[in-house]
Amino acid sequence: MKELSLNILDIVMNSVKAGAKIIAIRITEDNRTLAITIEDNGCGMTAEQLERLSDPFFTTRTTRQVGLGVPFFRLAAEQTGGGINITSVPISEDEVKHGTVVTALFYKDHIDYTPLGDIIATVITLIQGNADINFDFSHTINGYAINLSTAEMRSELGEDIPLNSFEVLEWIKEYLNEQYNGI
Amino acid sequence: MKSLAELAAIREKMRDKVAMRDNAAGTRIVVGMATCGISAGARPVLNTFVEEVNREGLFENVTVTQTGCIGICQYEPVVEVYTSDNEKVTYVKMTSEKAKRVVAEHIKGGNVITEYTIGSTKA
Structure with a gap:
């Protein structure tokens, strides 16, 4: 992956496939580190699934026998001296508090650090494909926070207008661009 | 400054359009x-x-959706176009530039761009 924002898109797709209704994406960075947390209320994973998660030859998909998303993300973090951590509660264990939390830490001054890239394109792609999921996005840079909550948007927009209408996606793009330019 | 309140204006503006899109x-x-x-x-x-x-004003008849792995990873990015007559065209090794041509010539113009299809591409 050429950008961490592409890894984020890919990892969040796992939350989508897990049937999550709420997905939080939090990025926190200072001059030296960048931390990513992706938290969902999807179906979660059993201890056995969790254990095999970084094995590239383990996947739940049926079209082929490899699953590279998590190994790619882990590599991107570990090659900077950081790492990833995944905790999960399967729905079979807890019908209410199920879901998965993926956290990753990156050291930005390492030569093998992958830049974050176009995170706005990732947010827009996620909302375009999953208008019925509540996304809670935040990016804090040296204490300055950028936020986008689709639940908040929904309260202004009403129930009839899909979040992935072109006009709404354009608004998101302009809104986030303006927030980033304000830093 | 962009604000959440603008979304209420979008709601008003789009009320009639959405019914059509459904x-x-x-x-x-x-x-x-x-x-x-x-x-x-x-x-x-x-x-x-x-x-x-x-941009081409096609949103009333055309939807863009996402899917998972189709199983031909060496040809990614892969795009499938399903038309109302149930025909499927599979475009492979796509780029933004190719996407613009597909919208203009195939989706709008009705002519499949054969050179981008899976049948005329080497892996």
């Missing part, structure tokens, strides 16, 4: 967005399709 059953553009697709460049391809379909 009735739409036309062309479907499906972009593969699994790990293989994303790492090969599917994100800008998808977003270009969304922008071009709107």
